[in-house]
Amino acid sequence: MSIDQDETAPEQITELDGTVDPLDVAVEETIEDAADASNRAASRVPPGLSPSRAHDFLQCPLLFRLRVVDRLPEPTTEAAARGTLVHSVLEHLFDLPASERTMDAARALLLPRWAALCERSEAYAGLFADDAARDAWLVSAEGLLGTYFTLEDPTRLEPRARELKVTAELEGGPQLRGVIDRVDVAPNGWVRVVDYKTGRSPRPGYEGDALFQMRFYAYVVWRTRGTLPRLLQLEYLGDGTVLRHEPTESEMLTLESRVRSIWTGVQETARSGDWRPRTSKLCDWCSFRQLCPAFGGTTPEVSDDAVERATGVRPERVAVA
Numbered sequence: 001m002s003i004d005q006d007e008t009a010p011e012q013i014t015e016l017d018g019t020v021d022p023l024d025v026a027v028e029e030t031i032e033d034a035a036d037a038s039n040r041a042a043s044r045v046p047p048g049l050s051p052s053r054a055h056d057f058l059q060c061p062l063l064f065r066l067r068v069v070d071r072l073p074e075p076t077t078e079a080a081a082r083g084t085l086v087h088s089v090l091e092h093l094f095d096l097p098a099s100e101r102t103m104d105a106a107r108a109l110l111l112p113r114w115a116a117l118c119e120r121s122e123a124y125a126g127l128f129a130d131d132a133a134r135d136a137w138l139v140s141a142e143g144l145l146g147t148y149f150t151l152e153d154p155t156r157l158e159p160r161a162r163e164l165k166v167t168a169e170l171e172g173g174p175q176l177r178g179v180i181d182r183v184d185v186a187p188n189g190w191v192r193v194v195d196y197k198t199g200r201s202p203r204p205g206y207e208g209d210a211l212f213q214m215r216f217y218a219y220v221v222w223r224t225r226g227t228l229p230r231l232l233q234l235e236y237l238g239d240g241t242v243l244r245h246e247p248t249e250s251e252m253l254t255l256e257s258r259v260r261s262i263w264t265g266v267q268e269t270a271r272s273g274d275w276r277p278r279t280s281k282l283c284d285w286c287s288f289r290q291l292c293p294a295f296g297g298t299t300p301e302v303s304d305d306a307v308e309r310a311t312g313v314r315p316e317r318v319a320v321a
Contacts, residue, residue, distance in 0.1 A: 047312040048167075048175035051213035054262050057269075059282060062299065064266070065275040066288050069310040070302055074287040076123040082141045083198035086237065087181065088113040089145060090196055091162045093154060094182075101154040106145045110138055144198055144237040151235050151242055160185040168220040170256070173263050174312070180217050190230035193217050197234055201241035210234055211245055215255045218247045228252065270311040275299075 057064040066072050089109045093101050118125040128134040161183040168176045182194040195214060202210060214232035222228045234243040269275060277294045291297045308314045 046169075046175045047310060048177050049259065049263060049266070050176075050178045051216045054212070054216070054259065055209060057262060057266055059280065060278040060286075061269050062275045062277040062292060063286065063288065065302065066291065066299075069270075069306050070300065071306075072288065072291075076121070076127060078127060078137055081117070081124055081127055082137065082144070085110070085114055085117060085141050086144045086148075086198050087163075087196055088117065089141075090148065090181070094157070094159055094162055098155045098158070103146060103149050106149075107142055110141060110145075114138070147237045147240045148196070148235065150240055151237075157184060159183060160191075166217065166220045166224065168223045170259065170263075173260055174266075176216070176220050176259065178213075178217055178220065180221075183221075186230075189227070191221065191225075191227055192231040192233055193221065193229045194233045194235065197236045198238060199236065200238035201234075201236040201243060207243060210243065212255075212258075214245065215247055215251055216259070219252045219255045219259075222249075222252055267311055267313045270307050270313050271316045273307075273315040 053064065053068055056067055067074075089106055092109055092113060093106050096105055114124075128137065159182045162181070164180040164183055166178055166180060170176055180193055181196050184192040184194060186192070193214060195217075197210070211232070214234065218229045218232055228249060229247060232245045232247055236243070277292050279294050283289065283292075283294070286292070289295045289297065291299055293299060304314050
């Protein structure tokens, strides 16, 4: 396997700009939540931060609270379910011998992988009114897989890992965690981190959110494996675009500083209890509008214990004289 080099100069990490595709966020959250559930079943998970949750806090502190502290359920949408299904098919496609990784094989995986998702969650099973609606939806997922085959040839790849759960303990900070779609290792030892996006690529100049996520993954790999990935590669199946970036150690240090700053903000908000909403155009995609004071809703009470479990600190109550 060869790894193409990106000639673009590394960018500086900036404030997340809210231009991320809500579809891709939903898919990433579904995958990360499944990993978190697995971790919680095995042991008590320390307070942590993933790229999606960092984005949640910067987008809206109340959204972060309702997802991470309250852990309120959210409805599954057809678009998010399609993204999860396509990720699952691409993961299991590499179970096949290299010569058998064809579009026909990917198409044949759609129904069994969908059945597996439905078995895992009733939310998937009740998503469609009838078989005709489901079949039309499966055709749309097949279209995304067809785009994947225009971007790379899976018969020439032997991934080192797929759907890799990664964690790293940040000294004095949270546990960093996430799920990497694919890790490739070239014969010369170069590491490529690959992420599939089922939405469309960002407009030129608005790649910050996606690159934050990929740098986050690169940082965890660097700290836990001692190897800085040579290439970060985002494959946008919504429009057939590939975004490549070559990270540097200085970027990793900037990323660490950024994550520490975000986590400090999380803990300061948790201590104050001031999880105020921050409105934006992304509110149109939010599952919690009916609970949001910005839209006339009432936010439920949350226990101090839940805050501490999620953030590592307790709210500071002001004593009444």
